[in-house]
Amino acid sequence: MSATRTAVPPSPSSLARDRARRGTRLAAGLVLYAASIALLVHPQLGSMPWDVLNQGVARTAGWSFGTATVVISLVVLLCWVPLRQRPGVGTLANVVVIGALVDPFLTLAALLPDPLPLAARAAMVVAGIGANAVATALYVGARLGPGPRDGLMTGLVARTGGSVRLVRGAIEVVVVAAGWALGGTVGLGTLAYALAIGPLVHVLLPRLTVRAER
Structure with missing residues (x-):
């Protein structure tokens, strides 16, 4: 008869390492996400x-971009309640860190020469998409809770039975239309992001996900 293996629980030191790795990935991802914005x-x-949408609301209400980002994130979190989604540490950190850092990063970007050549502006868009993909894989891979918008999407998928692609696409069409109507900027960068972010995160997420300690 073969001996039955008994699972050995992780040691306190292993759990501490796991928490540290997750926290580091989460923090790095959220800071990079704000920079990519x-x-x-x-x-x-x-x-x-x-x-x-954040731009449109900021311009309409006279708020800073960061303030609009936080307010919309909180409104989205309220939408989690009927969907029975549960926030995690990463969910709340997403709201606070990105909301706090995006305005300073925009202030730094405003120090660049004005106007920038079109080639430089296009390079910033490409860099922003790449940075956003890495940032998304880092904070999702930390496994400490989805961002408000990710949780809205997964909650709607669970409740409606629709595909991730269909639900995410429908949400983004609605928010882009609303944001554009309020004065947000829609252009080739929006289209490039929509086409590139999915494949990039698909490649990066397995490589940047923190594996559980055993």
Whole structure:
């Protein structure tokens, strides 16, 4: 008869290492995410779908971009309640860190020469998309809770039975249309982001996900 293997629980030191790795990935991802927003917003060639809405709300309400980002994130979190989604540490950190850092990053971007050549603006968009993909893989891979918008998407998928692609696409069409109507910037950068971010995160996420300690 073969001996039955008994699972050995992780040691306290292993759990501490796991928490540290997750926290580091989460923090790095959120800081990089805020920087990627500035790289995409500043060139005015089209922002990420949710940032089109953030821009529109900021301009309409007279708020800073960061304030609009936080307010919309909190509204999205309220939408989690009927969907029975549970926030994690990463969810709350997403709201606080990105909301706090995006305005300073935009201020830094405003120090660049004005006007920037089109080639430089396009390079910023490409860099912003790449940075956003790495940032997304880092904070999602930390496994400490989805961002508000990711949780809205997964909650709607669970409740409606629709595909991730269909639900995410529908949400982004709605927020882009609303943001554009309020004065947000839609352009080639928006389209490039929509086409590139999925494949990039698909490649990066397995490589940047923190594996559980055993």
